[in-house]
Amino acid sequence: MTHPHSERVSPTVPIGRRVAAIATAVLVGAGLSLLAAAPAQGAGVGYVRLAHLSPDSPEVDVYLDPTGPNKPNFKSKVFGGVGYGVVSAYQIVPVGSYLVSMRPKGAPPNTPTTLTATVNVLAGKAYTVAGVGKNVDLGLRVLVDDLSRPQSGKAKVRIIQASGIAPLLDISLPNGTPIAVGVAFATTTAYQQVAPGTWSLQLKPAGSGTASTVNTTLDSGDVYSLIVLDDANGRLKAEVRVDARGGSSVPVEGVGTGGGGLRSSNPLAMIGIGVAMAAALGLLSVRLFRLSRRRS
Amino acid sequence: MNDASSPVAAVGVARVPAIGVAAVDPANLAVPEPAPMSEPAPMLQPAPMSTSRAARVRRPPRLQRQIELTVFAITGLLVLALGTLVAVGGAGERWSLPNAGWVEPCVHGACLEVGMAAAPGGPTRVQIPSIKVDSLLEPLHRDANGVLQAPVAFLRAGWYAEGVVPGDPGPAVIAGHVDSLDGPAVFAKLHELRAGDTVVVVRGSEPVTFQVTATGRYPKNQFPTDQVYGPTPGAELRLITCGGAFDEARGSYHDNVVVYAVAVSD
Numbered sequence: 001m002t003h004p005h006s007e008r009v010s011p012t013v014p015i016g017r018r019v020a021a022i023a024t025a026v027l028v029g030a031g032l033s034l035l036a037a038a039p040a041q042g043a044g045v046g047y048v049r050l051a052h053l054s055p056d057s058p059e060v061d062v063y064l065d066p067t068g069p070n071k072p073n074f075k076s077k078v079f080g081g082v083g084y085g086v087v088s089a090y091q092i093v094p095v096g097s098y099l100v101s102m103r104p105k106g107a108p109p110n111t112p113t114t115l116t117a118t119v120n121v122l123a124g125k126a127y128t129v130a131g132v133g134k135n136v137d138l139g140l141r142v143l144v145d146d147l148s149r150p151q152s153g154k155a156k157v158r159i160i161q162a163s164g165i166a167p168l169l170d171i172s173l174p175n176g177t178p179i180a181v182g183v184a185f186a187t188t189t190a191y192q193q194v195a196p197g198t199w200s201l202q203l204k205p206a207g208s209g210t211a212s213t214v215n216t217t218l219d220s221g222d223v224y225s226l227i228v229l230d231d232a233n234g235r236l237k238a239e240v241r242v243d244a245r246g247g248s249s250v251p252v253e254g255v256g257t258g259g260g261g262l263r264s265s266n267p268l269a270m271i272g273i274g275v276a277m278a279a280a281l282g283l284l285s286v287r288l289f290r291l292s293r294r295r296s
Numbered sequence: 297m298n299d300a301s302s303p304v305a306a307v308g309v310a311r312v313p314a315i316g317v318a319a320v321d322p323a324n325l326a327v328p329e330p331a332p333m334s335e336p337a338p339m340l341q342p343a344p345m346s347t348s349r350a351a352r353v354r355r356p357p358r359l360q361r362q363i364e365l366t367v368f369a370i371t372g373l374l375v376l377a378l379g380t381l382v383a384v385g386g387a388g389e390r391w392s393l394p395n396a397g398w399v400e401p402c403v404h405g406a407c408l409e410v411g412m413a414a415a416p417g418g419p420t421r422v423q424i425p426s427i428k429v430d431s432l433l434e435p436l437h438r439d440a441n442g443v444l445q446a447p448v449a450f451l452r453a454g455w456y457a458e459g460v461v462p463g464d465p466g467p468a469v470i471a472g473h474v475d476s477l478d479g480p481a482v483f484a485k486l487h488e489l490r491a492g493d494t495v496v497v498v499r500g501s502e503p504v505t506f507q508v509t510a511t512g513r514y515p516k517n518q519f520p521t522d523q524v525y526g527p528t529p530g531a532e533l534r535l536i537t538c539g540g541a542f543d544e545a546r547g548s549y550h551d552n553v554v555v556y557a558v559a560v561s562d
Contacts, residue, residue, distance in 0.1 A: 044510035045558060047529050090529035092558055123510065126529060149526045223527045245466035246527030249458040251444035254519035254552035255471045258538030259450065262475040262484065263549075287362070 044123035047090040047145075048098060051130035052082045053162035053186070054138050055230045059083040059105040060114065060131065067118065070096030081105050085162075085229045087128070087241060095121050100129040100140060115140040126244070128225075132186045134164060146191050147223050147244040155218040156191040159183055160227045163236055168206035169228060173199075174213075182206050183228075196220040196248075203228060203236045214238040220248035419455050419462045421498035422470055424535075427485035429453075433497075436471060444469070450476035453483065455497075459525070462497040463504035463559060467528050470497070471536040474549065483537035487513070489555045495533060506533045506557035513539050513553050524554055531559035 050062045059081045066074040073094040082088075097120050101113040117140035119127050126145040133139050143160075150156040161169050161183045171180040179201060183189060196218050204211040212235055218224055223244040231237040423430045434447050435457035447454035453472035460466035473481035489495075493508040514520055524534050533556075540551030 044556060049529075092530060124523060124526075147527050147529070149522050221527065242465070244527030244529045245460065245464070246525060247459040247466055249438070250521065250525040251438050251456070252442040252521065253444075254514070254516040255444045255446050255536050256516075256538070256548050257446045257471055257481075257483065257536065257552075258474045258542070258549040259476040259478075259481070260542045260544075260547065260549070261478045262480060263542035291362075 044095055045092050046095055046121035046123060047126035048093050048100075048119060048121060049088045049090045049126075049128050050079055050082065050100065051087040051128055052084050053130045053132045053160065053227075053229075054135060055084055055162065055164035057084065057131065057135040057138055060102045061105055061107065063099075063101045063103070063109070063113075064091065064093075065099045065101070066093075067097045067099045070094065070098070074098070078109075085227075085239070087227065087239075090126060093121055095123050097121070100142075102131060102140065114138075117142055130160075130162075132162065143188055145223075145225075145243055149246055149250070150221060150223065151193050152250070153196070153220055153248070154193040155196045155220055155222050155224065157194055157218060157224040157226055158191040159189045160225050161185055161187055161189075163205075163228045163230050165230050165234060166203075166205035166209070166228070166236060169236075170204055170206045172202045174202060191223065194218060196222075201226075201238070203238055205236070210235065212236040212238070214240070216240040219245075221246040221250070417500040418457065419468075419470075419497045419499045419504075422453050422455075422535075423496040423498070423503075424486075424489070424493070425496075426493045427488050429482060429485075431472065431482050433470065436469075444471065446471060446473060447482075450481040460531075461499070462506075462533055463499050463502075463531050465529065465531055467525055467532045467534055468497075469524070469534045469536060474537040474539065474553070483535070483553075486535055486537045486555060487511070487539055487553050489535070495535065495555075495557050497533065504531070505560050506531075507560045508555055508557045510556040511554065512556070513551050515540070515550060516548075516552055519552055520554070533557040533559070 048064065050064065052060065052062075062079040062082050063076065064079075065076045066072075073096055077091065079088055097118060099116055099118055101116040103109070103111060103113055115131065115138065117129055119129055119142045121127065126147050128143040128145055130141055130143060131138055132141050146156075159169075159171065159180055162185070163169060164185060167185050169180070169183040169185075170178065171183070172178045180189065198215065198217045201214050201216070202211040203214060214226070214237075216224075216226070222242060223246070225241045225243050227239045227241060229237050229239065418435070419433050421430070421432055431451070431453045434449070434452055434454040436445055436447065436454040437456075437458060439445055444456060450473045453470050455462060456469040456471070460468040462468035462470070472483035472486070474483050474486065475481045489508050489511060491508050491510060495506040495508065496503045497506065498504075512520070512523075524536070535555040535557070537553050538549035538551065539553040540549055542549050
């Protein structure tokens with residue numbers, strides 16, 4: 001034996017400690033289990049969509065791949081031939097990390113990527129991963145889409161400015177009331193709370209140019225993106241996307257859905273636990289007492 | 297629009313001052329990945345005495361056996377106690393943690409697309425095969441205080457008729473009782489649902505299939521309204537019933553059990 005001294009410890013101490021330690025471990029384990037059983041929250045899913053918002057960039061193939069520990073949870077997906085102005089439907093994905101990558105249209109999957117971005121999807125959250133900017137400085141950006149509930153009686157809308165012919169964009173109502181001033185190309189505004197209803201919006205490059213009109217109806221409780229693009233004739237156009245729908249009438253609090261007819265089994269459970277715990281502790285103390293007497 | 301004649305007056309946004317704020321925030325790219333699962337912590341290990349046991353021959357074999365029996369008995373009783381807690385909790389009380397994982401969402405090789413069109417008309421039936429629920433649906437409304445009213449019948453679920461129709465984009469809500477005054481009701485086993493379970497809502501003659509993604513239990517005074525009723529891109533469903541301890545004074549359960557599901561196209 002290499003450590004003879006360690007073996008001369010009197011056996012009474014370790015035995016008592018051993019019993020106590022194991023009992024403690026079991027009790028602690030039981031306590032942790034009780035704690036862990038109280039709250040409950042699922043892992044859930046989030047949403048990811050992909051967009052090509054670079055006016056002078058050619059079509060691309062976009063890949064959505066799970067990464068790291070998330071790999072087994074999701075089958076990779078490819079969007080082929082995505083061109084300027086295309087915004088995919090939201091994809092439901094398990095929470096976790098994803099790599100979004102772009103390759104030239106038709107390029108084999110094993111060829112180097114043009115651009116990549118990582119998006120970490122949280123439960124219930126939504127993301128738009130977009131290729132933005134002019135082709136010379138094309139970048140993949142992750143927009144967090146704040147789909148939280150609008151204020152009561154309001155809709156939410158934001159502007160995604162992807163028009164290359166309007167370095168700065170002004171949006172106003174037909175009577176000239178400004179809605180948004182100087183929205184820079186390749187930026188996105190925060191969502192704004194607006195009154196629901198039918199809107200007519202005038203879009204024009206800041207300081208000059210001809211206004212384009214877009215009409216849209218926004219419903220209470222819903223969330224929208226107004227995507228501003230170049231059209232084929234060098235003019236502004238806008239598309240209104242429904243990012244999410246919530247409905248206009250949201251109840252308060254929870255629901256009273258129980259009469260209590262099944263509650264009687266609860267006291268029984270508590271009694272069973274109490275009896276078993278008391279028995280365990282009693283047995284433990286009796287045994288320890290006998291052990292100590294035996295050795296004294 | 298509530299008043300189409302005055303859209304301008306209704307504008308709540310004089311300006312959008314946040315313009316130019318580069319919402320395209322590269323910081324989003326830097327969200328750290330969750331740390332890899334570490335090795336499970338070793339269970340409390342007995343002192344390294346196995347190799348040295350021969351040296352400590354003073355312990356009588358009978359004593360040794362008694363110790364082992366004692367530990368065995370204590371462990372057994374505690375396991376029994378825990379088992380009682382988990383298994384005999386009663387319908388309202390019984391609740392174990394949902395699956396942490398998620399069932400492969402790419403059904404039949406195709407990933408879920410959101411925003412599928414649903415058949416017109418209100419829902420008439422909800423079916424949850426894994427807990428043997430097949431119930432007609434009654435329309436539910438809010439009371440004067442804005443609180444969602446539970447179904448009239450204990451054995452029949454209801455859908456929130458002022459909200460999203462199941463199958464349409466957004467969070468549709470179906471509620472049902474966990475028990476009556478006498479015994480189990482339609483959603484007595486709702487808490488047993490786990491991620492991946494299937495829920496079918498019949499709308500007209502068309503079934504809309506949902507897949508459970510998460511479950512939760514919340515005190516009613518901390519009901520997660522935003523999470524349950526908040527806007528969603530695709531068609532989603534929430535199933536709600538009661539759970540937790542029964543408040544004898546108020547005559548109601550303390551918690552609400554919520555099951556979250558998303559529509560799947562198959």
